[in-house]
Amino acid sequence: MVLDDGEENQGLFDDLLSGEPIFENKEVLRPSYTPHELPHRNDQINRMATILVSALRGETPSNILIYGKTGTGKTASAKFVSQELESTSQKYDVPCEVEYINCEVTDTQYRVLAQLANTFIEKNQRIIANRLDHYRDRRSAAIDDPTVLTDTEFETLDDLDDRIDELEADAEEMEEVPMTGWPTDRVYSTFFEAVDYHERVVVIMLDEIDKLVEKSGDDTLYNLSRMNSELDRSRISIMGISNDLKFTDFLDPRVKSSLGEEEIVFPPYDANQLRDILQHRADIAFKQDALTDDVIPLCAAFAAQEHGDARRALDLLRTAGELAERSQAEIVAEKHVRQAQDKIELDRVVEVVRPLPTQSKIVLFAVILLEKNGVHNINTGEVFNIYKRLCEEIDADVLTQRRVTDLISELDMLGIVNAVVVSKGRYGRTKEMGLSVPVEETEAVLLSDSRLGDIENAQPFVQARFDN
DNA sequence: TATCCACCGGAAGATATGGGTC
């Protein structure tokens, strides 16, 4: 862009950069940050450390199950202990590794095993490459002066060559597991061989383990928990993290007893504890005197209402800071926290609704239309009727009512609608539902989807149903 | 008290897709 008549050329970002920044280090307020100190979680951290210390003695630690609601510091504490464990293992030269898997993303047996197999294959290849470098250097030296092999594991140059060939063959044999296509037992044996390639204790951290069990049953946990009896060189231990206290009810009793050898519960934080946590992070995240006195108590109070969710509290504080910075305010004030609360709520709707499959969006649109037409206690039959009309109008496939009830249940689980099964006696049994998200904003997100663009034109046809 | 409604929701299987192996 060219600015006229000799004005000083102010770039797009110059204005934004000209104000005093409020943040010193915003990253410490993000969920991905693992803090060095976790206030009010000493007991749980010490308990984990007491259990895992046996890994540093080369023994197999007991499997651990960690429970607690969202934002109670489970993952952060477990990651903190893992980092400490790995750094201590390096200090004392004990082979001990922790592998983190988020089961919300990696939610099938195949994917979990494939991810683990590929991680260990990569590690083994690095180890082999280092050893090869070392042996090749030694070989070069031995060609000039064969006495360098004296007092080593190799008596002759041929022995050394054999070892190099062996390692090269090992590296070649290690084949990465593809995203799909292999039978699961082949993926399992590939992982088994990769992890057992050399002596080590491995802690497999399965975050949101309940999602894995919900989606693909307990086969993965069964296979992992019985591996130790077959491994020669290595040992594995499982650390499961779950939001759901009852997920073990669905497990095979053998898996249940093996997995829950040790259980650690993370209770929700109260408002005072949240205030401590926020203060702790705010000291690092913000410039001095960048917050008014009421900002942290308000963030803590909002988050305490959300079942003591520290992640929410930190999110709120970060967003309030960003909003203050955007409005070029010098300090973060109470109004920014309130604006942040609204923004987070709206962002959540957009984030959940936008990626929905088209069919779910049509079902949701049917619920919105009913709600906008003043229908209270919307039931499955009504939703299905409107849904069919909408599909016809926009030329989409019409799914069966059975499938639509599943889509409604999914919307319920996502917190977009609130559905309850009610019996109306002679008038049958159905699900009654209402929207749990703002109508206008949700409708706008749905209409922004090009595949649903025509749905706006279909509304008069649906309206006619209410007029008749 | 038996009947009935309008679904719910589990189970099994079909189909499609994306990948691999031989």
Added chain:
DNA sequence: GACCCATATCTTCCGGTGGATA
């Protein structure tokens, strides 16, 4: 190219369900 495997999505079938009503 035929076949195998994992996964996602969807259909079909069918046994509940529970409170109003006859």
